[in-house]
Amino acid sequence: MKLSSLILKIAEKMDGQRSLNGCLHVLRGKRSGQTLQDADTFSVKPYFSLLPKLSEAAFTEAAGALRSRGLLAEKEGLLELTDAGREAAAALPEYRFDGWNYRGREAVFFQRLQLVVQTFSQLRDGQNSFLPITNDRTVQQFVRRLIPVKKESWPETAGQLAEELIAAIRASGMSDLQAALFSHRLTGAGATGWTWEQLEEAAGEPRNSLQLEWLEALHRLLAIAETPQAENAMPHLHKLSESIRVETPLTGSAAATKKLFDKGYSLEEISRARQLKTSTIEDHFTEMAANVPGFPIGLFVTEDDQQAVRLMVSDGDVKRLRLLKEAFPHLSYFQLRLVLSTMKGEPPV
Amino acid sequence: MRLEQELKKRFGFDSFRPGQEDVVRSVLDGKDTLAILPTGMGKSLCYQLPGDLMDGLVIIVSPLVSLMEDQAASIRRRGEKRVAAVNAFMPSDERRQLFAEIGTVKFLFISPEMMTRPDMTRFLSSQHVALLVVDEAHCISQWGFDFRPDYLRLGDFIRKAGNPVILALTATADGRVEKDILGYLEMSDANVFRQSLNRPNLYYAVQRAAGEQEKNRWITERLTTTSGPGILYVSSRKRVEELTALLQGHGIRIASYHAGKEAGDRQMIQQQFLSGELAWICATNAFGMGIHKDDIRQVIHDQMPASAAAYVQEAGRAGRDGKQSSAVLLYVPDDEQKVRFIVQHDLPDEAQTAHYLAMKKNGEAAASAAEFAGISETGARLIDYYGEHGGGTAVTEIFTGLRFDKEEKLRQMIGYAAGQTCLRSKLLHYFGEEPAREQIPCCSVCGDMAETWLESALPAPGERAFLPYEERIRLLLC
Numbered sequence: 001m002k003l004s005s006l007i008l009k010i011a012e013k014m015d016g017q018r019s020l021n022g023c024l025h026v027l028r029g030k031r032s033g034q035t036l037q038d039a040d041t042f043s044v045k046p047y048f049s050l051l052p053k054l055s056e057a058a059f060t061e062a063a064g065a066l067r068s069r070g071l072l073a074e075k076e077g078l079l080e081l082t083d084a085g086r087e088a089a090a091a092l093p094e095y096r097f098d099g100w101n102y103r104g105r106e107a108v109f110f111q112r113l114q115l116v117v118q119t120f121s122q123l124r125d126g127q128n129s130f131l132p133i134t135n136d137r138t139v140q141q142f143v144r145r146l147i148p149v150k151k152e153s154w155p156e157t158a159g160q161l162a163e164e165l166i167a168a169i170r171a172s173g174m175s176d177l178q179a180a181l182f183s184h185r186l187t188g189a190g191a192t193g194w195t196w197e198q199l200e201e202a203a204g205e206p207r208n209s210l211q212l213e214w215l216e217a218l219h220r221l222l223a224i225a226e227t228p229q230a231e232n233a234m235p236h237l238h239k240l241s242e243s244i245r246v247e248t249p250l251t252g253s254a255a256a257t258k259k260l261f262d263k264g265y266s267l268e269e270i271s272r273a274r275q276l277k278t279s280t281i282e283d284h285f286t287e288m289a290a291n292v293p294g295f296p297i298g299l300f301v302t303e304d305d306q307q308a309v310r311l312m313v314s315d316g317d318v319k320r321l322r323l324l325k326e327a328f329p330h331l332s333y334f335q336l337r338l339v340l341s342t343m344k345g346e347p348p349v
Numbered sequence: 350m351r352l353e354q355e356l357k358k359r360f361g362f363d364s365f366r367p368g369q370e371d372v373v374r375s376v377l378d379g380k381d382t383l384a385i386l387p388t389g390m391g392k393s394l395c396y397q398l399p400g401d402l403m404d405g406l407v408i409i410v411s412p413l414v415s416l417m418e419d420q421a422a423s424i425r426r427r428g429e430k431r432v433a434a435v436n437a438f439m440p441s442d443e444r445r446q447l448f449a450e451i452g453t454v455k456f457l458f459i460s461p462e463m464m465t466r467p468d469m470t471r472f473l474s475s476q477h478v479a480l481l482v483v484d485e486a487h488c489i490s491q492w493g494f495d496f497r498p499d500y501l502r503l504g505d506f507i508r509k510a511g512n513p514v515i516l517a518l519t520a521t522a523d524g525r526v527e528k529d530i531l532g533y534l535e536m537s538d539a540n541v542f543r544q545s546l547n548r549p550n551l552y553y554a555v556q557r558a559a560g561e562q563e564k565n566r567w568i569t570e571r572l573t574t575t576s577g578p579g580i581l582y583v584s585s586r587k588r589v590e591e592l593t594a595l596l597q598g599h600g601i602r603i604a605s606y607h608a609g610k611e612a613g614d615r616q617m618i619q620q621q622f623l624s625g626e627l628a629w630i631c632a633t634n635a636f637g638m639g640i641h642k643d644d645i646r647q648v649i650h651d652q653m654p655a656s657a658a659a660y661v662q663e664a665g666r667a668g669r670d671g672k673q674s675s676a677v678l679l680y681v682p683d684d685e686q687k688v689r690f691i692v693q694h695d696l697p698d699e700a701q702t703a704h705y706l707a708m709k710k711n712g713e714a715a716a717s718a719a720e721f722a723g724i725s726e727t728g729a730r731l732i733d734y735y736g737e738h739g740g741g742t743a744v745t746e747i748f749t750g751l752r753f754d755k756e757e758k759l760r761q762m763i764g765y766a767a768g769q770t771c772l773r774s775k776l777l778h779y780f781g782e783e784p785a786r787e788q789i790p791c792c793s794v795c796g797d798m799a800e801t802w803l804e805s806a807l808p809a810p811g812e813r814a815f816l817p818y819e820e821r822i823r824l825l826l827c
């Protein structure tokens with residue numbers, strides 16, 4: 001799976017409305033009001049925050065490749081798909097990412113799983129002391145609670161976990177390559193996990209591409225392990241997926257702002273109390289408007305203005321703030337963003 | 350006290366390793382103690398056993414997070430669960446939780462940066478500290494090969510904590526470093542124990558080469574005809590990757606290791622090496638601390654390290670099981686310039702120092718000021734420390750002195766590589782020890798040996814191929 005395929009997928013949704021940077025921000029999961037709102041408006045939440053450490057250089061290179069293949073163009077700073085690009089995007093497989101809800105926490109799920117598998121594996125071979133694959137104490141404590149006290153039941157539990165894993169992989173619909181990557185990153189007695197280099201060697205594909213495959217495989221597994229039915233069908237995996245999904249999709253700082261807002265502080269008071277710029281607090285409010293059901297947007301924009309903006313957006317396909325601002329000079333950018341952030345649904349095709 | 354009974358009861362060992370018992374007794378007598386024990390001689394027992402027998406908290410100051418975690422884990426493995434490790438990467442809520450539960454902790458590992466923060470000093474000095482262990486104590490000396498200014502601030506803590514018993518541990522310390530340790534840690538009436546650095550089961554060799562091409566040829570030949578497990582030490586990440594690729598191409602089971610790799614990958618490489626799935630590790634000097642593998646047969650250096658102390662430590666990872674092993678240093682006379690450049694580049698020069706200080710005065714943050722002035726993080730720490738303790742001109746003077754010293758250390762290393770006298774005796778001499786008694790095999794100067802103990806039994810490695818996932822999962826769990 002190539003980075004450029006992800007860019008193509010996102011570009012398909014944002015076609016003609018956002019710059020290339022907007023796309024980078026989505027992949028990196030930038031916590032600004034604008035990006036959070038974009039994720040929602042253009043339905044690119046699945047790709048949000050998939051690659052928090054994505055370098056500008058890697059991104060530019062992948063985008064450049066699309067451009068030179070004639071799939072992507074830029075017009076007045078906005079990215080646009082060519083006809084060939086649209087065809088290419090349609091030909092891509094359907095990915096099952098869920099970046100918005102996992103936000104990188106699939107790594108925690110995998111660490112737990114890795115440590116559980118390693119622990120059972122080593123215990124089976126009578127090795128009660130071994131170097132744990134992760135030094136993360138929270139993960140270690142979590143896993144410790146999953147190991148049955150009674151020694152006699154270890155082999156049985158380990159066997160159950162194996163069957164659960166195999167069943168989950170089958171049910172997830174992941175590819176053979178993904179199943180291979182996933183199972184060879186697991187580690188234990190006599191079968192140490194493989195490094196990314198070793199996986200590259202065996203798969204004959206570059207690491208970046210393998211890591212995307214692996215990431216999607218984890219999201220597929222999590223989606224299965226999380227379901228209420230999994231509580232009975234695959235109890236161990238279900239347990240491992242506990243609290244991986246981000247409960248409150250608000251960023252830490254926005255959550256702090258919300259607390260004060262709930263106590264009755266005004267925007268300006270919050271800005272003073274938190275010693276943050278007004279624009280930052282405005283970002284938090286936009287984030288809240290997009291994510292908190294029942295957010296009283298009426299405190300900031302009159303019902304009439306909201307209606308008018310919504311109408312214009314859905315009629316005229318105008319989502320660019322600058323154009324909206326021209327149409328509604330009496331509204332501030334903040335007010336316009338607030339309205340936009342409450343608008344759900346598919347972007348215009 | 351019948352110490353051996355306690356040793357048996359708590360650790361399952363019948364007897365002490367050389368040097369351990371004296372150190373343990375000294376600590377239990379309440380004496381400040383400096384123990385200079387070669388790597389692999391069971392340093393940690395020197396504080397674990399007395400710690401068990403003493404009332405109060407045992408604080409272990411340790412310079413590397415990985416080392417700390419590893420030691421904490423090894424204590425837990427023997428069933429002692431009252432262990433905690435705190436470092437700068439620990440989230441503050443976890444730290445608070447740890448403080449709240451400090452009463453349940455017996456062994457607390459801590460990094461020097463953390464330890465010397467005012468809030469931490471205040472908190473820890475209010476506890477009953479039975480023993481303060483300063484691990485890798487040579488880091489306190491600017492003459493040590495791994496100087497960490499934060500160690501210098503420990504003296505302050507010691508005073509505030511009401512002078513607990515101090516145990517300073519290191520694998521290498523020449524006379525000057527020893528003096529620094531005793532001085533800065535204010536151990537005026539300390540017992541000093543020094544265990545000989547001589548490792549009779551190591552065969553030392555210097556292998557000359559005309560250039561990198563020839564080095565590559567020699568290494569390839571060596572690794573295809575002799576057996577591991579072994580470590581190949583290399584000076585840069587780039588060279589690590591190059592050599593690894595070259596050797597993998599010859600079917601050698603080798604993997605690369607350096608600080609730039611993902612933590613999970615590093616862990617897996619270590620485990621593959623421990624379990625024998627890998628025969629070789631090609632690494633920068635980031636690899637090795639905290640590795641418990643006794644049957645390493647050879648350590649090869651692609652290029653000399655910056656000092657004999659570093660060399661003794663790295664080469665000493667071979668043959669911990671007491672069996673015959675080899676330590677080879679490859680040498681191209683050009684290497685001197687390369688190493689000199691790296692070593693001297695570590696220290697900021699006068700112009701850089703001035704630049705850095707000016708930027709900081711203008712309100713630039715330390716990290717970015719250092720970047721602008723083109724100096725390393727360590728360099729910036731040094732300037733900060735000496736700047737606080739004497740001002741700008743003092744800094745320049747000290748750096749001149751340090752530069753001179755580093756050059757001298759490098760000369761020792763060159764003397765080892767280029768010299769015509771017994772390699773073993775030379776290393777011992779650098780650390781103030783008598784020349785070694787004659788032994789066979791000794792070193793490549795005393796008599797070139799066919800290294801018959803490295804006879805090869807290389808299984809032909811197959812292509813790396815995936816197992817079907819069901820099979821692999823059952824292999825792990827069923």
Ligand SMILES: [Zn+2]
Pocket residue numbers: 770771772773774791792793794795
């Ligand atoms: Zn000799």
